[in-house]
Amino acid sequence: MNKAQLVFVPGPGMGHLATTVEFAKLIVNLDDRLSITVLVMNLPFDHKVGAYIDSLSASTSIPETIKFINLPQGNVEKGVRPMNFLISFMENHKPHVRDAVHKLTHSDSAGSLSPRLAGFFIDMFCTTMIDVANEFGVPAYLFYTSNAGCLGLMLHFQGLRDKHELDTTELKNDRDAELAVPSFSNHVPARVFPDVILDENRVDDIFNFVRRFRETKGILVNTFAELESHAVSSFSGRDRTPIVYPVGPILNLDGDVSNGGSGGSDGNADIIKWLDDQPDSSVVFLCFGSMGYFGESQVQEIARALENSGYRFVWSLRKPPPKDKIAMPTEYEDFKEVLPEEFLDRTAEKGKVIGWAPQVAILSHRATGGFVSHCGWNSILESIWHGVPIATWPFQAEQQLNAFGMVRELGLAVEIKLDFKRDLTGGNNEMKVSAEEIEDGLRKVMEHDSDVRKRTKEMSEKSREALMKGGSSYFSLHRTINDLIA
Structure with a gap:
């Protein structure tokens, strides 16, 4: 049987990590040829992640085919703007991801060969890890933890910025502006745009992330076709956009440890x-x-x-x-x-x-x-x-x-x-x-x-029907798995 392993690199923070873990569980439960290693990055001010990983390691709900590796924290400059902090944080983790994957792909001390590395699944803020996937000669897929409408808007304005030098920050104070966006059937008011594309201090950075989405082999979105039918269909035939797979809803329904806090x-x-x-x-x-x-x-x-x-x-x-x-x-x-x-x-x-x-x-x-x-x-x-x-x-x-x-x-x-x-x-x-x-x-x-x-x-x-056998998200997941193992 053709065994394959995947590397998951979730974004830092509980919201991204918990959803990624549920996605990993879904993947391995659908096909027993796959194993997954989740590389965990720990924010210096978020202490819930360690407790969450410990609880997962002790949980019987986690299949043996899913492993977790806590990456070294690395040195990150303090007192910088949040977006600069995030970029620096990701870049500092790049060598740690490279080292972890190198160990995964080499035989163990007993000489047993590791399963073939088939691909990376990266978070929307981890696009720098595409470089690591390229070094290992495997495709990178994007796991987008938000929705198809937002994904479409970000790709749309990134494309307009590159082709026509559109400056979305000029819309910041125009509360009456409404723009056509392919992933929405209604015109979208500028006042509800994500704040990062209206902020001159962050807009370049966020579109640098989005630009690299196009380098992935596919984008898996935590939504389902019946919920966002217009947004999902809007990606068909779009120039330089990878295949978009709606694979949700992916939820942590077993407990509330992922929400963090005490109580x-x-x-x-x-x-x-x-x-x-x-x-x-x-x-x-x-x-x-x-x-x-x-x-x-x-x-x-x-x-x-x-x-x-x-x-x-x-x-x-x-x-x-x-x-x-x-x-x-x-x-x-x-x-x-x-x-x-x-x-x-x-x-x-x-x-x-x-x-x-x-x-x-x-x-x-x-x-x-x-x-x-x-x-x-x-x-x-x-x-x-x-x-x-x-x-x-x-x-x-x-x-x-x-x-x-x-x-x-x-x-x-x-x-x-x-x-x-x-x-x-x-x-x-x-x-x-x-x-x-x-x-x-x-x-x-x-x-x-x-x-x-x-x-x-x-x-x-x-x-619920979307995830059942024969459902729309079930079909998308199998399509992705078949691409990986083919």
């Missing part, structure tokens, strides 16, 4: 027990991802909206990191320091304010009826899988584009905001969403017989 199983059990006592679809869940946090004035507006709406709620409230520091949100010692006076007492029967949230467990619970989300792509896919409609509140990166797609393109979400963007300068320029706007979004997302709720339930079924 502990006892706290999780208390939340689930409380949900057990609530009526079906009666609870709105507010959770804003691993980087989600608000200042005190915005927290007060959310609290007022929740109290005025009267809905039952679970609210994941995280403490902002220190200003001017790259760090993760932390936990409040006492929520009363930011919440309105006596809010917790007045809402004690109606809701729960918690720190880190077991997101999958809450979304999958029968009592959860709506989800106020930052619109990270993993969170969107989880909400669709469990049939829970979203109210959109994006912060950064491509989240505004995701929110636009869900509300305007797909009709699978309601809007609190589409274009909210966090002020990363440390100043006081961040827009504030009023209690009235939030409450309006809560009422829309919790409406029992809404079209959005019905469409979300229908898409939930399609998301």
Whole structure:
């Protein structure tokens, strides 16, 4: 039997790593001729990755054909801009990836030959590793952890930038501009573009990443054809674009270790027990991802909206990191320091304010009826899988584009905001969403017989069918595997 091994190089951070691990599990479970080694890069300020890898190594859910190698951290200059930090971080890991793959491809001490190296699967921010794949004479595939609409937009504007010198940063302050993008059926407002292509300090770097996408043999996207039919079909016949394979939804549904943070199983059990006592679809869940946090004035507006709406709620409230520091949100010692006076007492029967949230467990619970989300792509896919409609509140990166797609393109979400963007300068320029706007979004997302709720339930079924034998994503995965082993 023709055995082959693959090298996976996920981007740093839990969101990219956890999805990549689930993708690796899917691949080896589909074909027992394949083995996978995941090369793990550890960010110096993110301590959850080590704990996550330890838990995977001890887990019976990980097949023996998947191995993990923690790469040396390397020296990275501190105090630089985040994009420069990321580029330096990747370049410093290049020799470590090369050394790890060299060891994998040589016989062991007993003289046993290793399975043939068939290819690299790299993250969207790891395109420099294409050079390493080329050195070993194997193809590189891109595993794109966001959606097809965003991929299409990034490739479209990178192409226009190279051919026609289009400068997307000129659109930064034009809130009325709307542009045609092949991967969207509607014109896309510039105000929801990913912030990196509007920022003169980062635009060159991000398009350097995107340009190299075209050097890969194929792009595997964490989506499914039934969800993004227009975006997926838009890639057919496009000049210099590798084959795009929709292979999702790829989700970590076994547990919540990938969401990071503390909280502990006892706290999780208390939340689930409380949900057990609530009526079906009666609870709105507010959770804003691993980087989600608000200042005190915005927290007060959310609290007022929740109290005025009267809905039952679970609210994941995280403490902002220190200003001017790259760090993760932390936990409040006492929520009363930011919440309105006596809010917790007045809402004690109606809701729960918690720190880190077991997101999958809450979304999958029968009592959860709506989800106020930052619109990270993993969170969107989880909400669709469990049939829970979203109210959109994006912060950064491509989240505004995701929110636009869900509300305007797909009709699978309601809007609190589409274009909210966090002020990363440390100043006081961040827009504030009023209690009235939030409450309006809560009422829309919790409406029992809404079209959005019905469409979300229908898409939930399609998301599961896509991965079943004969489904659209199942077919794409087999097509990829056959290309690798042929």
